[in-house]
Amino acid sequence: MSRLRKIRFILNTTYSGPQAWFFIADDRGYFRDAGLEVVFTQGDTMANAVPRLADRSFDVGYGDMNALVECAAARPDEAPIAVFAMHNRCPYTIAVPAAGPVRTPQDLSGRRLVTHPNDAAWRMFPEFCAASGLDPASVAIEESGLPHQEIVPKLFEGRWDGLFGFVNTVRSRTIEAGFDPDATLRHLEWQHHVPSLYGGALMVTPALLHDHPEVVRGLVAAVNRGVVETVADVDAAIDAVARRDPKIDRAATRARLLGTLAVEMADPEGARIGIGAIDPARLATTIELMGRAKRLPSVPSVDQLFCDRFMPPLAERVTSLAG
DSSP: OOOOEEEEEEOSSSSOGGGHHHHHHHHTTHHHHTTEEEEEEOOSOHHHHHHHHHTTSOSEEEEEHHHHHHHHHHOTTTOOEEEEEOOSSOOEEEEEETTSSOOSGGGGTTOEEEEOTTOHHHHTHHHHHHHHTOOGGGSEEEEOOSOHHHHHHHHHHTSOSEEEEEHHHHHHHHHHTTOOHHHHEEEEEHHHHSTTOOOEEEEEOHHHHHHOHHHHHHHHHHHHHHHHHHHHOHHHHHHHHHHHOTTSOHHHHHHHHHHIIIIITOOTHHHHHOTBOOOHHHHHHHHHHHHHHHTOSSOOOHHHHBOOTTOOOGGGSOOTTOO
16 A cells, blocks of 8 residues: 555644534545545644644645735745635624623624634724724723633623624534523624635645645545535534544534534535535625735735535435425
């Protein structure tokens, strides 16, 4: 047997349900079939995966498309390239107590919000404000290193008025904290106010893309098979996550995966172009908005950010999640 090529893969967070497609692909030998040995490293945020790829600390990552726009604007020669877009809806939210007074973005004026350092939703707050007409200077924001399941009870106690995060991450952590997320939380979601944004994507370094395209082709094919089989059997997918971390809360992990499939991956465009692809015009709209809201040093092109050369045929990809 020929020697496998080792690939260093940075995840977006600690092991969780919405990474199950990677683990299914690994457990069922799809990476190995492509000649790859994938070594996963747990990450701290989806946004942080992008600069770690730019620094060449890893070969492959599960990163945030919007953080990629920023990185490509500042470091065009080093920024990674997305090759498979997982989230066709933006997952960002500001979660607020359902019993509280905040119902619209304008209601955030004069409020206190909490975020994890470098949280992707927080990083995209200028775009949220630009699209909704909220003055960002009217909102106080505190960074906290506490896990979400500890932040949520303090949110209900009144320490903060809202929490930045991903919709389904916040939901699952609320379950872990002992609360019903549907009864206790209201969400101000980016997908409703900044609909052009994408979310997480499989990304590779420029060196891997340009020097080893056959590796990228095999990687994308394996991940796509993992997505297809995760959608087909969610419980098997949760088993794959549990093999990495037997201590996971299975109910919360399953709810988070199901929520990701039903929200972040359910944009109607998925029926037309499938999970994995992007609409170039939509991404161009995001680039323009971010350039304006963040006053980026340069404006990257769509082709700098996304490469569709390795996309499996539409008939082989998931098109059934579109809402």
